[in-house]
Amino acid sequence: MINNRLILAAALTAAAASSVQAASRDYISVVGSSTVYPFATVVAETFGKTTAFKTPKIESTGSGGGLKLFCAGVGVEHPDITNASRRIKSSEVERCASNGVNDIVEVKIGYDGIVIANAKSAPQFNLTRRDLFLALAKKVPNVNGGGELIDNPYKTWQDVNASLPATAIEVLGPPPTSGTRDAFVELAMEGGCKTFDFIKAMKKQDKKTYKGICHSIREDGAFIEAGENDNLIVQKLESNPAALGIFGFSFLDQNADKVQGSIVDNVAPTFEAIADGSYPVSRPLYFYVKKAHVGKIPGIQEFLAEFTSDKAWGEEGYLVDKGMIPMPNQERSQFAADVKGLNILRLAK
Numbered sequence: 001m002i003n004n005r006l007i008l009a010a011a012l013t014a015a016a017a018s019s020v021q022a023a024s025r026d027y028i029s030v031v032g033s034s035t036v037y038p039f040a041t042v043v044a045e046t047f048g049k050t051t052a053f054k055t056p057k058i059e060s061t062g063s064g065g066g067l068k069l070f071c072a073g074v075g076v077e078h079p080d081i082t083n084a085s086r087r088i089k090s091s092e093v094e095r096c097a098s099n100g101v102n103d104i105v106e107v108k109i110g111y112d113g114i115v116i117a118n119a120k121s122a123p124q125f126n127l128t129r130r131d132l133f134l135a136l137a138k139k140v141p142n143v144n145g146g147g148e149l150i151d152n153p154y155k156t157w158q159d160v161n162a163s164l165p166a167t168a169i170e171v172l173g174p175p176p177t178s179g180t181r182d183a184f185v186e187l188a189m190e191g192g193c194k195t196f197d198f199i200k201a202m203k204k205q206d207k208k209t210y211k212g213i214c215h216s217i218r219e220d221g222a223f224i225e226a227g228e229n230d231n232l233i234v235q236k237l238e239s240n241p242a243a244l245g246i247f248g249f250s251f252l253d254q255n256a257d258k259v260q261g262s263i264v265d266n267v268a269p270t271f272e273a274i275a276d277g278s279y280p281v282s283r284p285l286y287f288y289v290k291k292a293h294v295g296k297i298p299g300i301q302e303f304l305a306e307f308t309s310d311k312a313w314g315e316e317g318y319l320v321d322k323g324m325i326p327m328p329n330q331e332r333s334q335f336a337a338d339v340k341g342l343n344i345l346r347l348a349k
Helices: 002-024 037-050 063-070 090-098 129-136 179-193 207-215 230-239 249-254 271-275 300-307 329-340
Strands: 029-032 081-084 104-119 139-141 149-151 171-173 223-225 244-248 259-261 282-290
Touching (some): 029 037, 037 249, 063 179, 104 249, 104 300, 171 230, 179 282, 230 244
Parallel strands (some): 029 081
């Protein structure tokens, strides 16, 4: 009898603790992309100062890491929103659904360029996407021809292209969980990879092998995973002028006194070149909202309204001052309407 009472008391205590925990989540929880992080942070700070709601908690976990946390389930122990510097994958939507996260609102917020930067004290690089592929791919075409792939033999940039400096290839970049990494391998690496006709032909014959060649980064020390903290990469470039670093345009924009972006395929990474699509390594930015949490966690709809307001993401908005490239008016209107109606994401089959 005593044991039963003890068990009942313990259960009631646990239930009360759970209830307090549920009631205590009076702030919005946001995880995800390190690239979107500075934009989400400034919106969160503005939202906290101008409304009666608490400032949302923003964590930089990388796009893949954020979507993993977001898709883990519904409830106060799981994030409400995740930022992403690439679009959600169908496999991630399926993972969400398997954990009861069925209704997801997709919001594209603008565009960003991926820069390959170095210290201002060093010469500016003028690269092609082919140079980037040859410098960083795990396997590259044999210079003797014949359609053979070999382990990457290149040690210096001059080995890759005679017009480049004879400095060792040393590139600081994001880990595989990062949306910046995903976009870099797709836009820059694959862009250079398919300049080789025999590899390009593989795409139709064996897409898996093609992707394995074009998206695999060397692991012999030439590419150094520097974590999700893009500010840390900027600091390391300052202290090591021989190195290059990969990160979003906003970090270049905010650190223009310390680092410079490389020219890629004869186009410099400028605001205008990313906005008009001429800079070849640019991508859209997103965040995803768990509809089941709207109305349960205070302030989500109001936070979304702030993020999608003209004063934030418009052509003269405060996010532009942070380095984000705004979407055209029609696209902004479409996503603003989706947010207002909490329209559910529908991926094309």
